[in-house]
Amino acid sequence: MADNAKxxxxxxYSGYENTVAASIEKAVENRGMRDLIHExxxxxxxxxxxxxxxxxxxxRKVFPGYVLVKMVMTDETWHLVRNVRGVTGFVGSGSKPIPLTEEEVASMGVEKKEVVVGYEVGDRVKITEGALESFLGAVEEIDLERSKVRVVVEMFGRETPVELELDQVERVDD
Structure with a gap:
């Protein structure tokens, strides 16, 4: 069921965000619905x-007048959230709530995905996908906030820095 949570x-009402969030949390605890409403x-x-x-x-609130709820949408969870004092409805078309996309969740920074990298600055790495697949290079910079890594590869006899996603390279043992 947890995989269905969105x-x-x-x-x-503007200014009621904290009250609404606390009320939802309390209702979830009282009704034992932690498996349906996660966060x-x-x-x-x-x-x-x-x-x-x-x-x-x-x-400061990024979106005044809005509270984000990670839950499995059922009639029961819809009613629980909808009937909390201060909630005027869900964002969506008509009475059907629309979940946020993965991109929207990521851009809001609501869920932080922890990235574990198996290499450090200075390590030799191999590019595993993209236009430069199988090229070898050295890690010049790792930017965890942007999920990017800068690798210096040799192309046409010159060293060229290339910016890639963290998961597009892997460490090579010499």
Whole structure:
């Protein structure tokens, strides 16, 4: 069942996001529905505001008026979330909620996928896919936030840096 869980967006009264999230969490615990409703999230960002008193760091809601819920959509879960005080409905066409796509979830940074890389800066690697498949090179830079790696490969007698996805290269033992 956990594989069927998707992220849905519940629309709330503005300013009620925290109350709605807490109410959903409490209802899930009370009804023993943790297997159907996995997570409730309010996307936040940390911003530095500059005022008369100097810079101040504050957490701000990325999407005011919305709460994200990772759940298996059933009549029971729909009613639980929909009937929480402060929820005005789900984002979707008519009464049918539409789940977020993997790309939308990734771009919001709601779910962080941990990437374990088997190589370090300076290691020799082989490119495993793409236009430069089977080329050998050296890792110059690893950018985990963007999931990119820069590899220097030799092409036409010159060293050329190439930016690839982290999973497009593998370490080569000399």
């Amino acid at each position: 992220w849905y967006v519940a629309h709330t 409730v999230n309010i996307p936040m960002e940390t911003v530095t505001e500059i005022s008369e008193n100097g810079p101040k760091t504050v957490d």
